[in-house]
Amino acid sequence: MTGFFSLLFFESGWNVHSFVDYGLSVLRHRGGSLSLICWKSGDRVSCEEYGNGETRDRPRSRAVVTALLDRRRVDEHVVRGDRVAVVSDRPSRYLGEVAGIVEKALASAKPHEELSKHLRVLKDVDVPTFTAVSSREEVVAWRSSLGLTPLAVGGYGFDMAVTSTETSLIEVLDADVRRHLLPGEGLYISKNQVRLFNSGSSSRCRLCLFELLYTARHDSIVDGVSVYEFRKKLGESLGRYLESRVDAIVGVPETAIPYAIGLSRSTGVPLEFGFVSTAREARSMLKECVRDRLVAVHLKLNPVRRVLEGKSIAVVDDSMVTGSTLKTVAQLLRYRIGVREIHVFIASPKLVSTCPYGVVALDPETLISAHLDELSIEKYLDVDSVNWLRDEDVDSVADLFRIRLCAACFGRDLVGEGR
Amino acid sequence: MKVLLVGSGGREHALAKLITSSQMSAKLYVLSDYANPGLMREAELSGGKLFVATTTFPENVVKIAELVSPDLVVVGPEEPQFHGVVDYLRERGFYVFGASRRCSSIERSKVFARYLMWKHSIPGRLYYVAFKSLDDAREFVKYAGDVVVKPARQVGGKGVRVIKDTKAFLSEAKHQVKSEAAFKTFEEISKYGDVDYSVLVEQRVDGVEYTAQVVTDGSYVLPLPLVQDHPHAYELDLGYETGGMGCISGPGHLLPFIDQGEYETTQKIVREVLERLQEEVKERYTGAFAGQMMLTGLWGPTAIEYYSRFGDPEISCLLPRVESDFLEVLDRAARGALSGAKVGVSDEVVSVVKAVAPVGYPVSRDEARGHPVTVDVEKIRGLGCEVLYASVELGSDGRTYTKGSRAFEVVCSASSYEEAHRVSELAVSYVTSLDGWPLYHRSDVGSSELVEERIREAERVRRVYRSKHLRGTLGEFFTVWLPGRGVVGNPLLSPLRWEDEDS
Ligand SMILES: Nc1ncnc2c1ncn2[C@@H]1O[C@H](COP(=O)(O)OP(=O)(O)O)[C@@H](O)[C@H]1O
Numbered sequence: 013m014t015g016f017f018s019l020l021f022f023e024s025g026w027n028v029h030s031f032v033d034y035g036l037s038v039l040r041h042r043g044g045s046l047s048l049i050c051w052k053s054g055d056r057v058s059c060e061e062y063g064n065g066e067t068r069d070r071p072r073s074r075a076v077v078t079a080l081l082d083r084r085r086v087d088e089h090v091v092r093g094d095r096v097a098v099v100s101d102r103p104s105r106y107l108g109e110v111a112g113i114v115e116k117a118l119a120s121a122k123p124h125e126e127l128s129k130h131l132r133v134l135k136d137v138d139v140p141t142f143t144a145v146s147s148r149e150e151v152v153a154w155r156s157s158l159g160l161t162p163l164a165v166g167g168y169g170f171d172m173a174v175t176s177t178e179t180s181l182i183e184v185l186d187a188d189v190r191r192h193l194l195p196g197e198g199l200y201i202s203k204n205q206v207r208l209f210n211s212g213s214s215s216r217c218r219l220c221l222f223e224l225l226y227t228a229r230h231d232s233i234v235d236g237v238s239v240y241e242f243r244k245k246l247g248e249s250l251g252r253y254l255e256s257r258v259d260a261i262v263g264v265p266e267t268a269i270p271y272a273i274g275l276s277r278s279t280g281v282p283l284e285f286g287f288v289s290t291a292r293e294a295r296s297m298l299k300e301c302v303r304d305r306l307v308a309v310h311l312k313l314n315p316v317r318r319v320l321e322g323k324s325i326a327v328v329d330d331s332m333v334t335g336s337t338l339k340t341v342a343q344l345l346r347y348r349i350g351v352r353e354i355h356v357f358i359a360s361p362k363l364v365s366t367c368p369y370g371v372v373a374l375d376p377e378t379l380i381s382a383h384l385d386e387l388s389i390e391k392y393l394d395v396d397s398v399n400w401l402r403d404e405d406v407d408s409v410a411d412l413f414r415i416r417l418c419a420a421c422f423g424r425d426l427v428g429e430g431r
Numbered sequence: 432m433k434v435l436l437v438g439s440g441g442r443e444h445a446l447a448k449l450i451t452s453s454q455m456s457a458k459l460y461v462l463s464d465y466a467n468p469g470l471m472r473e474a475e476l477s478g479g480k481l482f483v484a485t486t487t488f489p490e491n492v493v494k495i496a497e498l499v500s501p502d503l504v505v506v507g508p509e510e511p512q513f514h515g516v517v518d519y520l521r522e523r524g525f526y527v528f529g530a531s532r533r534c535s536s537i538e539r540s541k542v543f544a545r546y547l548m549w550k551h552s553i554p555g556r557l558y559y560v561a562f563k564s565l566d567d568a569r570e571f572v573k574y575a576g577d578v579v580v581k582p583a584r585q586v587g588g589k590g591v592r593v594i595k596d597t598k599a600f601l602s603e604a605k606h607q608v609k610s611e612a613a614f615k616t617f618e619e620i621s622k623y624g625d626v627d628y629s630v631l632v633e634q635r636v637d638g639v640e641y642t643a644q645v646v647t648d649g650s651y652v653l654p655l656p657l658v659q660d661h662p663h664a665y666e667l668d669l670g671y672e673t674g675g676m677g678c679i680s681g682p683g684h685l686l687p688f689i690d691q692g693e694y695e696t697t698q699k700i701v702r703e704v705l706e707r708l709q710e711e712v713k714e715r716y717t718g719a720f721a722g723q724m725m726l727t728g729l730w731g732p733t734a735i736e737y738y739s740r741f742g743d744p745e746i747s748c749l750l751p752r753v754e755s756d757f758l759e760v761l762d763r764a765a766r767g768a769l770s771g772a773k774v775g776v777s778d779e780v781v782s783v784v785k786a787v788a789p790v791g792y793p794v795s796r797d798e799a800r801g802h803p804v805t806v807d808v809e810k811i812r813g814l815g816c817e818v819l820y821a822s823v824e825l826g827s828d829g830r831t832y833t834k835g836s837r838a839f840e841v842v843c844s845a846s847s848y849e850e851a852h853r854v855s856e857l858a859v860s861y862v863t864s865l866d867g868w869p870l871y872h873r874s875d876v877g878s879s880e881l882v883e884e885r886i887r888e889a890e891r892v893r894r895v896y897r898s899k900h901l902r903g904t905l906g907e908f909f910t911v912w913l914p915g916r917g918v919v920g921n922p923l924l925s926p927l928r929w930e931d932e933d934s
C-alpha cells in the first residue's frame with residue numbers, strides 16, 4: 013500500500029525540501045519502503061530515491077511528485093519518460109499508456125481537454141489513481157474512474173497547490189484542504205493554469221474499505237467521511253457480538269483504538285490503555301517481509317500490567333490478516349500479564365482474498381481466515397472467542413456515511429460485479 | 432443629461448450600463464486609457480462618444496470635461512483619484528462622483544487605513560507594522576510569525592503574500608520566503624512616489640471574504656448589497672492573487688454565509704471609517720466607498736482593506752439586481768443631496784459574475800496580451816446574461832484584442848445560485864479567442880458546492896468570534912507564553928527567530 017503527493021509552487025523562492033520531508037513522514041504509516049521523488053532536472057524529468065545528500069542539493073524545482081512505494085514493485089508504479097514521469101498509487105500495467113496520454117496532452121494548448129478526452133476512453137479499464145510531473149513543471153493528478161483510493165486537493169495562500177492521497181498531509185503542510193477529487197476527476201496544474209477536468213466515473217466506482225479500515229490516518233477525511241468516525245461506528249457495531257462478561261476493552265495499537273472506543277461506548281465496558289509502543293514508524297501489517305513485520309509488532313506492544321491482570325479482556329483490532337499480531341497480543345496477555353479470558357473482536361469481516369486491484373498487497377496464502385475455520389483460529393490464537401463483523405454491519409455503517417465500498421478482499425468483489 | 436465616465440475596464444462598463452439605463456436619458460461620454468469596444472458601444476448608443484487619453488493626468492480629464500461640459504463626471508477607478516483628477520475637476524466647477532485625492536488615501540495607503548482604525552479603536556482592525564526601509568523590514572521578518580506581507584500602497588490586486596506560519600517545522604522555509612517577499616514588495620513600491628511606507632506586515636486571519644459597498648455624499652451613507660469576490664486566479668481557490676475572478680451576490684442584501692448581525696456590524700465599521708476619514712483629511716467624501724471584509728474568528732467582520740470606489744468586479748454583480756435609477760443616486764451623491772435616497776434591489780435574485788482571462792494572466796501578462804478575441808453577445812443575452820468588456824482593446828483591423836488582464840466578465844442572474852451558475856457556465860463558452868490562445872475562467876465561482884463550503888467556513892469562524900465576544904477577547908490573539916518574558920501579546924511575532932542566511 014502506498015501514497016503520493018504533489019506540490020506546485022506558483023511563487024518562487026520556496027525551498028521544497030522541508031515540505032517533502034514532512035509530507036513523506038505523514039505518508040509513512042501507509043507502508044512502502046521507497047521514498048521516490050520526481051521533478052525537473054535540467055530539461056528532463058528525473059525520478060530518484062529521496063533522502064540522500066545528492067537529492068537535497070538539487071536546485072529548486074517548482075513542481076515535485078513524491079511517493080512512498082513498495083520497493084519490489086516500483087516498476088509497476090512508475091513510468092518515467094524524458095518529459096513526464098507518472099506515479100500511480102497501485103501497480104498497473106496501463107501506466108505506459110497513461111504516460112503517453114499525459115505527454116501528448118501536455119504538449120497541446122488545452123491539456124485538460126485532451127486529458128479528459130483520452131482518459132475517458134479508458135473509463136472502464138482499471139487505470140489507477142496517478143500523479144504526473146513534467147519537465148515544464150506541470151502537475152497532473154487524476155483519480156481512478158473506479159475510485160478505490162482517495163485523492164485530495166489543497167492550497168497554501170497564493171503560493172502553492174498540493175494534491176495528496178491523504179488530507180492529513182495537506183494539513184500537516186500548513187495548507188488548507190480544498191476538496192477531494194471524484195472518481196474520474198483530475199486536475200492540471202501549472203504556473204499559468206489550473207484546470208479541473210472530468211473523464212467520467214465508472215458505474216462500478218467504489219471506495220476501498222481497507223483505506224477506511226486500516227490504511228488512512230485517523231485524522232484524514234476520505235470522500236467526506238471522517239476516518240476516525242467511521243472506525244468508531246464500526247467499533248460500536250461490534251457490541252452486538254459481545255456475549256461473555258468482560259471487564260475491560262483494549263485496542264491493538266494504534267489503528268484499533270477508535271474501534272475499541274466504539275465498542276466501549278456501545279457496551280459500557282471500560283476502555284483501558286493496554287500497550288505502550290516503542291516503534292513510531294510504519295504500521296506492522298504493511299511491512300514487506302515477515303521479519304520486519306514481527307519486529308514492528310514486538311516493538312509496539314509493551315503491555316500496561318496492573319489494569320489487565322486477572323481480568324477478562326476484549327481485544328479489538330481492525331482486521332485479521334495472518335493473525336500474527338493478535339497471536340502476539342494474546343500470548344502477552346495470557347502468559348506475561350495473566351489475564352483470565354481473552355475475547356478477540358475484529359472490526360471487519362473475514363479477509364479471504366487478495367485484492368484484485370492491487371490496492372492492498374495481500375498474499376492469499378497467508379490470510380488466516382481463508383484457510384482456517386473459526387475454531388481452529390481460536391485454538392491457534394489461544395483465545396476464548398473470536399468475533400468478526402458481518403457484511404451487513406459494514407453495509408449499514410457505509411449507508412450511514414453514504415459511501416459505496418469495495419470489499420473484494422472480504423470476499424465481495426462489488427467493483428467487479430457484472431464484469 | 433450628459434455624463435462623463437472616467438475609466439477603462441469592466442467596472443466602468445457596468446457603470447456605463449447602469450447610467451445609460453436611467454430614466455434621465457443620459458448621453459454617455461467616456462474617457463478611457465484605451466479603446467474599450469464595450470464602452471465605446473455604450474457611449475455611441477447613447478449618443479455620446481469615447482475619448483482615449485491617460486486617465487491619471489488631471490489635465491487630460493479636464494480638457495475632455497471642458498469639451499463635453501457634462502452635468503456629472505463619474506470617476507470609476509482609484510488611480511485617477513490618487514492623482515487628484517477629482518479635485519482638479521471640482522476646482523473647475525464640475526459635479527463629480529468620486530473620492531478626492533485626500534479621501535482616496537484610505538485606499539492608496541493601506542498603512543493609513545490601518546492607522547485610522549487603531550487610532551479610533553474601530554472594531555475589525557488587524558495588528559500591523561509598516562516599513563520604510565528594506566533593512567528594517569528584513570530585520571523584523573526574522574521575528575515575524577503568522578503574517579501577511581503586502582505592498583503598503585494599492586497596486587491593483589497583486590503582490591500580497593499570505594504566509595501562513597503555524598507549524599514550527601516549516602517556519603524556516605517560510606522565513607526565507609517572507610524575507611524575499613519584503614524585498615520584492617520594496618522594489619515594486621519604489622516605482623511609486625506617493626507613499627511613505629513600502630512594506631506592510633500584518634496579522635494573518637482566515638475566514639470568508641466579502642465586500643460591503645456604499646454610496647455616500649459625505650453625510651448620508653447608502654449601503655448596497657454585499658458581494659463576494661474571488662481573489663485566487665484558479666479553480667478551487669488555488670494560485671495567484673488577481674484583481675478578482677468573479678463574484679456572487681444575494682439574496683437580499685446578505686450573502687448565504689453572512690447573517691443580519693454581521694451585516695449590521697459591517698455597516699457600522701464602514702460608516703465609522705467614513706466619518707473618521709473625513710475628520711482626518713478634513714474633506715467631504717463623495718462617491719463610492721467599500722470595505723473589503725473578511726468574517727474571521729478574531730473579530731467577526733474584519734477589515735482587509737478599503738476601496739475609494741466601486742469594486743471591480745463587485746459592481747458588476749449588482750448590475751442585474753439594481754431596480755431603481757442608479758444614475759439618480761450617483762448624481763444626488765455628487766450634489767450632496769443623497770439624504771433619503773434608496774437603491775431598489777431585486778431581493779429574490781442572485782447573481783454570478785465570471786471573469787474570463789487569457790492564459791498568462793496574472794503573472795505572464797506579456798504572453799496574455801495581443802490575442803484577438805470575440806464574444807457572441809446575442810447568445811449570451813439569449814441566456815439572460817450580459818457581457819462586460821474589461822481589458823480588451825479595439826485593434827486597427829477592427830478586431831478586439833486582449834490587453835493582458837481579465838478580458839471579459841459575464842454577468843448572470845437567476846432565482847438560485849444553482850441556476851445562475853449553470854447559465855454563467857454556458858455564457859462563458861461564447862467568449863472565444865480567434866488565434867487559439869486559451870482563455871480561462873473559474874468554473875467553481877457561484878457553484879452550490881463552493882457556496883456550501885463558504886457556509887461551513889463561516890460557521891466555523893462564527894463559533895470562534897462569538898466565544899471570544901462572550902469572553903471579552905474580541906480582536907485579541909496571544910501568540911505564546913515565554914516563561915520569564917510573559918505572554919507575547921503581539922500576534923505578528925513568532926516565538927522562533929531566524930537569522931539571516933548569510934550570518
Ligand atoms: N491579513 C490578512 N489575512 C489573510 N488574508 C489576507 C490578509 N490580507 C490580505 N489577504 C488576502 O489577500 C487578498 C488581497 O489583499 P488586499 O489587502 O485586499 O490587497 P489588494 O489591494 O491586492 O487587493 C485578500 O483578498 C485576502 O484574500
Ligand SMILES: [Mg+2]
Nearest residue numbers: 588723735736
Ligand atoms: Mg483587495
